[in-house]
Amino acid sequence: xxxxxxxxxxxxxxxxxxxxxxxxxxxxxxxxxxxxxxxxxxxxxxxxxxxxxxxxxxxxxxxxxxxxxxxxxxxxxxxxxxxxxxxxxxxxxxxxxxxxxxxxxxxxxxxxxxxxxxxxxxxxxxxxxxxxxxxxxxxxxxxxxxxxxxxxxxxxxxxxxxxxxxxxxxxxxxxxxxxxxxxxxxxxxxxxxxxxxxxxxxxxxxxxxxxxxxxxxxxxxxxxxxxxxxxxxxxxxxxxxxxxxxxxxxxxxxxxxxxxxxxxxxxxxxxxxxxxxxxxxxxxxxxxxxxxxxxxxxxxxxxxxxxxxxxxxxxxxxxxxxxxxxxxxxxxxxxxxxxxxxxxxxxxxxxxxxxxxxx
Amino acid sequence: xxxxxxxxxxxxxxxxxxxxxxxxxxxxxxxxxxxxxxxxxxxxxxxxxxxxxxxxxxxxxxxxxxxxxxxxxxxxxxxxxxxxxxxxxxxxxxxxxxxxxxxxxxxxxxxxxxxxxxxxxxxxxxxxxxxxxxxxxxxxxxxxxxxxxxxxxxxxxxxxxxxxxxxxxxxxxxxxxxxxxxxxxxxxxxxxxxxxxxxxxxxxxxxxxxxxxxxxxxxxxxxxxxxxxxxxxxxxxxxxxxxxxxxxxxxxxxxxxxxxxxxxxxxxxxxxxxxxxxxxxxxxxxxxxxxxxxxxxxxxxxxxxxxxxxxx
Numbered sequence: 319x320x321x322x323x324x325x326x327x328x329x330x331x332x333x334x335x336x337x338x339x340x341x342x343x344x345x346x347x348x349x350x351x352x353x354x355x356x357x358x359x360x361x362x363x364x365x366x367x368x369x370x371x372x373x374x375x376x377x378x379x380x381x382x383x384x385x386x387x388x389x390x391x392x393x394x395x396x397x398x399x400x401x402x403x404x405x406x407x408x409x410x411x412x413x414x415x416x417x418x419x420x421x422x423x424x425x426x427x428x429x430x431x432x433x434x435x436x437x438x439x440x441x442x443x444x445x446x447x448x449x450x451x452x453x454x455x456x457x458x459x460x461x462x463x464x465x466x467x468x469x470x471x472x473x474x475x476x477x478x479x480x481x482x483x484x485x486x487x488x489x490x491x492x493x494x495x496x497x498x499x500x501x502x503x504x505x506x507x508x509x510x511x512x513x514x515x516x517x518x519x520x521x522x523x524x525x526x527x528x529x530x531x532x533x534x535x536x537x538x539x540x541x542x543x544x545x546x547x548x549x550x551x552x553x554x555x556x557x558x559x560x561x562x563x564x565x566x567x568x569x570x571x572x573x574x575x576x577x578x579x580x581x582x583x584x585x586x587x588x589x590x591x592x593x594x595x596x597x598x599x600x601x602x603x604x605x606x607x608x609x610x611x612x613x614x615x616x617x618x619x620x621x622x623x624x625x626x627x628x629x630x631x632x633x634x635x636x637x638x639x640x641x642x643x644x645x646x647x648x649x650x651x652x653x654x655x656x657x658x659x660x661x662x663x664x665x666x667x668x669x670x671x672x673x674x675x676x677x
Numbered sequence: 678x679x680x681x682x683x684x685x686x687x688x689x690x691x692x693x694x695x696x697x698x699x700x701x702x703x704x705x706x707x708x709x710x711x712x713x714x715x716x717x718x719x720x721x722x723x724x725x726x727x728x729x730x731x732x733x734x735x736x737x738x739x740x741x742x743x744x745x746x747x748x749x750x751x752x753x754x755x756x757x758x759x760x761x762x763x764x765x766x767x768x769x770x771x772x773x774x775x776x777x778x779x780x781x782x783x784x785x786x787x788x789x790x791x792x793x794x795x796x797x798x799x800x801x802x803x804x805x806x807x808x809x810x811x812x813x814x815x816x817x818x819x820x821x822x823x824x825x826x827x828x829x830x831x832x833x834x835x836x837x838x839x840x841x842x843x844x845x846x847x848x849x850x851x852x853x854x855x856x857x858x859x860x861x862x863x864x865x866x867x868x869x870x871x872x873x874x875x876x877x878x879x880x881x882x883x884x885x886x887x888x889x890x891x892x893x894x895x896x897x898x899x900x901x902x903x904x905x906x907x908x909x910x911x912x913x914x915x916x917x918x919x920x921x922x923x924x925x926x927x928x929x930x931x932x933x934x935x936x937x938x939x940x941x942x943x944x945x946x947x948x949x950x951x952x953x954x955x956x957x958x959x960x961x962x963x964x965x966x967x968x969x970x971x972x973x974x975x976x977x978x979x980x981x982x983x984x985x986x987x988x989x
Contacts, residue, residue: 462971471905472960483953642792647785
C-alpha cells in the first residue's frame with residue numbers, strides 16, 4: 319500500500335474532507351462516552367447546548383475563543399513559513415506578565431501615564447515580550463540550524479517557572495492571602511464587556527480584527543508573499559533572492575507578538591491578574607486550531623470558536639452526566655489527526671496493489 | 678560551596694539519585710534514537726510516556742505482575758507508534774504536526790481513561806512498585822530497580838543492533854538514503870514501521886518506569902517535559918546509543934545537583950536564589966546542549982523527509 323499524488327486534487331473530496339473528519343471524531347468520542355457509561359445522544363445534546371445553545375453559552379464560548387484566535391493566528395503565520403513555534407504557551411504568559419508589569423505594578427497603578435497612553439504601551443510591551451521570546455529560537459534555527467520545536471517547547475517550561483518566581487516575588491499580590499497571583503491591572507486599562515452580565519469582552523473584536531489584518535497581509539502584502547515562498551521551498555526562495563533568514567526573524571516576531579497579545583488581552587479582558595493556571599494550554603490548542611483552519615487566518619476564527627465551544631460544552635456536559643471533561647481534549651486531538659488525514663486524502667490517492675516493477 | 682559540591686559528588690546516595698533520574702531518559706532517548714535513525718521524528722514521545730505510565734500502572738493495579746505492567750506499557754507505546762507510522766510513513770503527513778497531535782491524543786486519552794477508571798478519588802490508589810536489586814554486588818546499581826538494569830543493558834544492545842546486524846544496517850540506510858535502500862530490495866516503509874513501533878514501545882516503558890519504579894501511582898503532569906528533553910538529548914548524542922547514555926547521565930547529574938542545592942537552601946555564592954531558578958536549570962541545560970552541538974550535528978540525512986516511491 320502506498321500513496322500517489324492525484325493529477326488534480328479532488329474537489330469533491332476537498333469539500334467532504336472536514337465532514338469525514340468530523341464524522342470519524344464523533345465515532346471515536348461516542349465510543350469513549352459509552353465506555354464512561356453515559357447515554358451518548360444525551361451527552362452530545364448537552365455538549366452542544368452547553369457550548370452553543372443559549373446566549374450565555376455563546377458568551378462563554380466566545381470568551382474562551384478570544385485567546386484561542388490569537389494563539390491560533392500565532393501558530394498559523396509561523397507554520398506557514400515552516401517555523402514550528404510550539405512556544406505560544408510561554409509567549410502568552412510572557413505577554414501577560416509584561417502587561418501587568420506596565421499596567422499593574424507601582425502600587426497597583428502601573429506607570430504614571432494617562433490610560434490613553436498606558437494602554438497602547440501595555441499592549442506593545444506584551445507583544446514585544448512574546449516576540450523577543452521567540453526571537454532566540456528563530457535565530458538559533460536560522461544561524462545554527464537548531465530545531466526550533468525542541469527549543470520552544472523547553473522554553474515553555476522555563477517561562478512558567480519564571481512566572482511562578484515573579485508571582486512569589488516582585489509581582490506578588492500582597493493582599494491575595496498567599497495565593498500565587500500577581501497584582502491587579504489598573505481599572506482604566508481593563509477591557510469593556512461586550513454584553514452586560516457576561517464575560518465576553520472587546521478583546522474578541524481585537525482578535526477578529528487582527529485575524530482580518532493578518533489575512534490581508536498574507537494575501538496582499540510583500541511579507542505575506544515572502545512567508546509563503548519560504549514556507550513552500552526555502553531553497554528556491556533563497557535562489558530567487560529572498561532574505562530567508564530575515565523573513566524567518568520577521569515571522570518569529572509576528573508570531574511571538576500575537577501570542578504575547580493573547581496573554582495581555584486575557585489579563586485585560588478576563589482575569590485582571592496573572593496566575594499560573596490562567597491558560598489551560600491555549601498555546602498548544604492554538605496549534606490544533608491553526609491546523610484545523612489549514613493555516614488560513616480567517617479559518618482560525620471559525621476553528622477557534624469550534625474548539626472553544628467543545629471545551630465549554632464539555633465542561634457543562636461533564637457536570638450533568640458522568641463523563642470526564644478530558645473528553646474535550648480527546649475530541650480536539652482526534653479532530654486534528656483526522657482532519658490532517660482527510661486533507662491528505664483529498665490530494666493523494668491510496669494505491670493498495672503493489673506497483674508491477676517493485677517488490 | 679566548592680567543598681560541599683565535592684562532598685556531594687563523592688557520596689553514594691547522590692549517584693544513586695543520578696542513575697534513578699537518568700533511567701526514563703535513557704529509555705526515552707533510545708526510543709527517539711531508533712525512530713530518528715530510520716528517518717522519522719517522533720514528537721509523540723511526551724504523550725506516549727504519559728500513556729505508558731498510566732497503562733502500566735493500571736495493569737498492575739488490576740492484578741498484573743510488575744513485569745506484566747511493563748509489557749502492557751510497551752504494547753500501548755507500540756500501538757501509538759503504529760499510529761504515528763501510519764500517519765507519517767504511509768500517509769506522509771508532517772512529522773512535526775503528527776507527533777504533536779499524537780502527544781495531545783495520548784495525553785488526553787490517558788487522562789480520560791484515568792478519570793473513567795477512578796471517577797471519585799482525590800489521590801490515585803498506590804501499587805507495590807519494583808524493589809531495589811539488593812542482591813547485586815555492585816554499589817549504586819544495587820540500589821536501583823531492575824528497570825534501570827534493563828535500560829543500561831539496552832544501550833549496548835541497541836548499539837550492537839544498529840552497527841553489527843543487517844537489521845541495524847537497514848534502519849540506518851533507510852534513515853540516510855531511502856532510495857538506495859529501496860534499490861537494495863529493502864521495504865523502506867516496512868523498516869520505518871518496525872523502527873517507530875520498537876522505539877515507541879521503549880517510550881512506553883520509559884513512562885512505566887515513573888509509575889512502577891520511581892513512584893507508586895499515576896499523577897497528571899508526572900512526565901513533565903521529560904519526553905521533550907529526550908528529543909534534545911538525541912541531538913546532543915549525535916544519534917549514538919553510547920553518547921545517549923552519557924547525555925542522559927549528564928542531564929541527570931545536573932538535575933540531581935539542582936535538587937540537592939534546592940534542598941540545602943544555601944543559595945549560590947551566598948545569594949538567596951528562588952527555588953524556581955534551580956528547576957529551570959535542567960531545561961536551560963538541554964537548550965545549551967543543543968546549541969553546543971548544533972554546528973557539528975550530523976542529522977540522519979532523510980530525517981523528516983517522507984519517502985514516496987518514484988517521487989523525488
